[in-house]
Amino acid sequence: MEYCSPMTMQKLLTAFTVFLVAITIKAQTEGDQLFATDQVVTIELTFTQEGFWDSLVANYETASYMLADLDITDQTGTYSFPQIGVRLKGNSSYGHPGNKKSFKIDFNEYVSGQNYDGLKKLNFSNNFKDPTFLREKIYSDLCLSNDLPAPRTSYADVYMNGTHWGFYTVIEQIDDQFLDWNMEDDGGNMFKAGDAFDGPGGEADLVYYGADQSSYTERYEIENNEDLNDWTDLIAFIDFINNTTDAEFETGIDDRLETDQYLRSMAMDNLFSNLDAYINSARNYYIYHHEGTGRWNWIKWDCNEAFGSYQGGPMGGGLSMTELDLHYVNNSRPLLERIMEIDGMQARFDDALCYWINGDFSSAKIQEEIDRYYELIKPYVYADENKMYTDIQFENNIYEDITTGGGPGGGTIFGLMSFMEARLDFVEGALDCTAVVAIDESSAHDAFFCRPNPAGQVVWVQTIEPERITVFDLKGQQVLQAASGWVDISALPEGLYILRSDSGNTTRLSVVR
Template sequence: MSIYKWPKFIGVAVLCTAMLTACSSTNEGNGESESNSTEKEQTTTDNQSKTENTAQTVGYANQINKTEVMSISIDVDEEAWKKMLDTATEEQYISANISINGTTIENVGIRPKGNSSLRQVAGDDTTDRYSFKIKFDEYVKDQTWMGLDKLVVNNMISDNSYMKEYLSYDIMSYIGVDAPLFAFSDISVNGETWGLYLAVEDIDSGYLARAKNDEGELYKPNNDDNMGPGGMGGPEGNPFAQGYGDMQPPNEGMAPPDGASPPDMNSGTGEDGANTLPEAGMKGNRGPGGMDGSGNGVSLVYTDDKSSSYSAIFDNAETKTTEEDYQRVIESLKNLSTGTDLEKYVDVDEVLRYFAAHTVVVNMDSYTSGMGHNYYLYENDGQISMLPWDYNMAFGGFGGFQGGSASDIVNLAIDTPVSGVTLEERPILGKLLEVPEYKAKYHEYLQEIVDGYFADGKFEEKVQSLNNMIAEYVKQDPTAFITYDKYEEAVAELTKLGTLRAESIQGQLDGDIPSTTEKQKEDSDSLIDASSVDLSKLGENKIPGGMGMGGGGRGAAEGNQSQEGK
């Protein structure tokens, strides 16, 4: 959202004054830097608190407090709970009474949620630690929790540090993106501690009213069910189960089949220096229904004027939409494809902020990789932008799938921050970076994040403050995927990784390190040395069927999996 829109959502005059102060240093979008440090600090403060400030009109916003651990107590019939867990992949709601920070909402819907993460837990008979969606009006019409219709609680799978998603949303909020509200949450079921989760405001009608003044349309583009034979992966979520070209299921992790080069994040051959898929296997399945997830509109590539060509977008509308709404989106994509009147059809400033934060945290389970998913598309009056979602695989957590090493993650090129695809295949990023003015503004936002969130030990302090807040909860977490020792190792490794990532971004902004993948290949000696980073300590993603992603152990076999009372 452009800065000039902020006052529309703020009802307190003094806040409007603060926002106008920020405008003087960040509006215009012409790449100008602000020399006055006081004004820069004011801009940073406004960016970071924008979501919280606009949220004061709804009660739940004060309850989802990222500086405290929320309390969520689930009171549910034991048999119904067990049956729901046993049939988790069906994602069926059951009724429960749920108390949040002491306020009880009765007859609420709750169900397991997720895609590959749900299948991972379902395929592991040592754990029932699912992520959950809580729908307050599933059984009682128009019931909300202080104005919120849905809340999700995420189980920290693949994240031994418990912090990746929190930090990602926090950085998004810091730079002024309308991220969902979030907070750590201590969950209990029928009086027994269940575990420490991350509670996240669902991007739906409640979010729309809070963050967007109840204006515009929301979509969650998703092509997972059509990503090659058998969907995202065919049976049991295994992309190799029904064959992808010449690729066969690897015996361990993502070892490439004979004749196929590993999908290296620094092996791009695209004209713009972006990464491409390996020659064997996946490449032949790109396109509609292909492995890159770009079919049916999820990539935001314009194909034609038929709404049926964008089913991955329009079949996943979060608001009540019409053909007229669809045509506005298509018109935006059409002009995006040619770079025509970009500011009319794209909320340029909001998108640049989004991609600045997204690039910093290196989340490849997203739009910027072959997956092409895990974002929301927001359209208002013919102008589109993107909203962040699902960041448990940030900070290189998806590296095993893409073949990335610690160096690839630390040094991901800021001007070609994609993997498995080219910028041409991701036009809402690629087309904006083609415009020098927008690219300069994008760099400004990257610099602002580095200066305000990472530099001078700030990132280390942030991680340590989160550790102080949640360490005891992690230590007592009966369903944790990992031991407490593994958590401590992950926190240390995350601190190291984030610090080096910021160092590389600074070097790229200064021109000391190439800012495109192709140039980095030509000058690898200039890259930040990340050999000290052990990605396995941060966690792994392992889909049933043998498709390992990343390193490290799930921890189910490490003695920290108490299933009693479930």
């Protein structure tokens, strides 16, 4: 047996410790310090300028940043950031009465490389038109737990120059870091849908307006690769959407779009009547052209008016948000219109609807989310003297509709649970999903999962004991059986699948190429 000196042993232990730390760091995603824990962080902004608020308001139209110092207190401690940028943001939310406006901070605006747990920018939403302070948070959670690209969210209590400014929802920035963490690719073009608040003519509707790039610059904003400023790929995608036959569209769309992801995203917007989105207003989304796959990825954004709160939808035509047609799409939304018009594509959309109906689109799931956050946020909501609604409206709107006065954010606002109950009553009679395999979340076990997920060729299926796994498509058809462990999925078409073990546990798998 060879002798190992104390010095050699110390070096080995040090190397092993560094290795373990490296693994731990790699396993974490930047921003987890803020977003991975249910918490309310404290944000303290200090401006040296006299009349700082008037200056922030004056800078709103030009989206110009102002200099400030920032202290963030989270569950791990207090972190100070000198010289960060602050600006007001928002469109309809800017109509929030008083000084509680939505805003953005940029750690890099004045100090290059400055960040908070890897984050370079953060958005703070004033919860305009949401007495519950829960809509954005719940919707984001549901997106992320169902593998839909969307920003992470948290909560913050905000102070400006020592004055309590209010309670906010913190929203992750969609940028190159987001792409790295979610797509493992950030070299392709990413576009943001324009706001279209200047009336018709500015919607990010994905209608083809010719080959000239200038025809699209009022409708979309390029978010990266600005130096190249090459919109050729976006225009080619829009051309395909609008100027192909039904057969060409149906056979070619999966080569150009993460279609199942997109269908689940649209189905979610429909079921939750989130109409300040592509299906109606053609706003509040990003699309990213993945360099590795060559396909476009749909990214959700700004979902604070889910649960039927958007008042610019079809209500003017007498249609209730709780009885929104399951195939509803506003005029001139060709990507979704074509899906609804082609039988095979509409069937795939119905599968996506059933995915939600048999999964997280349930009163029980929403109640679970409410229970998770209500006690956490309640004292901060009550302490917010600048909030848009009263404490009683906060409490009541979780479970029942409320009616407020006129002006921005006024009118009838659906309660979270009252909306769910009415919408579920309508949906139950509109679509039969009984033939589609459902996931029984109560039977799921932490030791039953598959990795990686999404996967393309093989996947590791973890079970408590070795057992048989059956794979179903969303129509409930059995497509594969195998033993737990490494499973070859190379023969499965792209899409979503349900894995069920012989012991009754279920989980989801997304197959991509």
